[in-house]
Amino acid sequence: MIMSIRSGIAKALTACLIAGAASVAHSVGRDDFPSCYGLLGGAIDPLPAQRELFVVIDQTLEFNVHLKRHVHSKVHEYLQPGDRITVLTFSAYAEGRYAQMPLTGALDHELDEDVRFKTGKTDLRKFDRCMERQKAFVRGAIDETLKTAFAEASTDLPKTELMGSLVNFGQGAISTSETPEKVVLLVSDMMENSDSVSFYGNGGITNLDVQKTLSRTKEVGLLSQLDGASVNVIGAGISGNDGYLSQTAMQNMHAFWKTYFEHSDATLAGWGQPQLFGPIQ
Numbered sequence: 560m561i562m563s564i565r566s567g568i569a570k571a572l573t574a575c576l577i578a579g580a581a582s583v584a585h586s587v588g589r590d591d592f593p594s595c596y597g598l599l600g601g602a603i604d605p606l607p608a609q610r611e612l613f614v615v616i617d618q619t620l621e622f623n624v625h626l627k628r629h630v631h632s633k634v635h636e637y638l639q640p641g642d643r644i645t646v647l648t649f650s651a652y653a654e655g656r657y658a659q660m661p662l663t664g665a666l667d668h669e670l671d672e673d674v675r676f677k678t679g680k681t682d683l684r685k686f687d688r689c690m691e692r693q694k695a696f697v698r699g700a701i702d703e704t705l706k707t708a709f710a711e712a713s714t715d716l717p718k719t720e721l722m723g724s725l726v727n728f729g730q731g732a733i734s735t736s737e738t739p740e741k742v743v744l745l746v747s748d749m750m751e752n753s754d755s756v757s758f759y760g761n762g763g764i765t766n767l768d769v770q771k772t773l774s775r776t777k778e779v780g781l782l783s784q785l786d787g788a789s790v791n792v793i794g795a796g797i798s799g800n801d802g803y804l805s806q807t808a809m810q811n812m813h814a815f816w817k818t819y820f821e822h823s824d825a826t827l828a829g830w831g832q833p834q835l836f837g838p839i840q
Contacts, residue, residue: 592664592697595689599682606668608643611738612839613788614705615728617747618650618712619719622794627709629834630746630793631702637839640690641668643738644701648708649724650716658727662704666697719752722781722819729783729823741788743825744839749795749812755779758812764804767811773818783823790820791829791839 596605614634622630638644645663667690675683733741751758756775758764776782796804796812804812809832817827828840 590664591662591700592666592693595667595686595693598685598689599678603670603674603678606641608641608665608738610639610641610740610742611643611645611736612637613728613733613736613741613743614644614646615724615743615745615747616646616648616705616708616712617719617721617745617794618648618708619714619716620748620794620797621712621714622709622746622797626794626797626833627705630744631705633744633793633835633839634701634705635698637742637744638666638697638701640666642666643736644697645732645736646701646704646708647728647732648711649720649727650713658724660732661708662700664697664700667693718754719748719750721747721749721751721753722756722776722783723753725783725785725823726781729785733788734784734786736786741786742839743785743788743790745790745792746794747792748797748833749792749816755781764812765808767808767815769811769815769818772815773822776819777822782819783825785820785823785825788825789828789840790825791831791835792816792827793831793835794833795831797833 594605596603612634614630634644643663643665646661647658648661649658669690670678670683670686678686733743750764756772756779758767758772796809813830813832816830820827829835829837
């Protein structure tokens with residue numbers, strides 16, 4: 560009976576988290592970056608983005624300066640003209656610490672050779688100069704957004720609602736994006752610690768039962784819908800008990816999240832422990 564009541568409370572909490580997805584909804588028409596296509600007199604319609612990078616930052620832990628720089632570097636390394644980027648932040652579900660979308664916008668596509676041939680030289684020069692300025696603007700906007708997101712992090716928060724936030728972002732932003740290729744960069748220690756599911760109970764993460772924890776996750780409705788996204792992680796395991804997690808604990812955690820993402824219509828493509836050695840993919 561007690562387990563049934565707990566399960567009901569957990570499901571009710573999950574419903575509340577999903578209802579809050581509107582706070583990070585992918586706003587139709589929102590673009591935080593100025594476009595250069597207006598300089599062409601409306602003769603050319605901008606192409607839709609084919610890739611979108613979702614940078615999801617866990618604000619329940621504080622990263623050192625080297626890992627912060629690593630995140631900045633990986634984001635800039637990935638982005639190309641024509642891509643879209645959305646930055647999402649989350650922490651505990653406490654007053655003033657709600658999920659947010661501080662940045663979303665698309666970089667303009669480069670003009671193909673046929674279009675360049677048909678475009679006047681004066682307009683081309685203006686467009687090319689604008690593209691250089693846009694590149695600098697976007698880089699600055701991303702750096703400022705990431706810097707602020709990291710600065711607002713706090714280790715004093717009692718819980719880490721990682722799965723609940725993924726449900727929120729999956730429904731409110733990622734699955735609603737119209738880009739064919741969706742890539743998630745999840746900046747987190749990946750240590751779930753909520754009332755519904757916690758990696759710290761029953762002997763801690765070293766003894767994490769992957770299948771039992773996944774069954775519990777399904778039971779309380781904390782699987783996400785990530786619409787075929789490729790997921791990359793930076794920061795896994797950095798804030799374990801006493802600042803250290805054994806290799807066994809890390810293997811268990813990796814196995815859980817790999818299975819979790821498979822059941823959330825996604826693929827765990829990169830696992831940074833804590834740094835991501837390869838490129839975002």
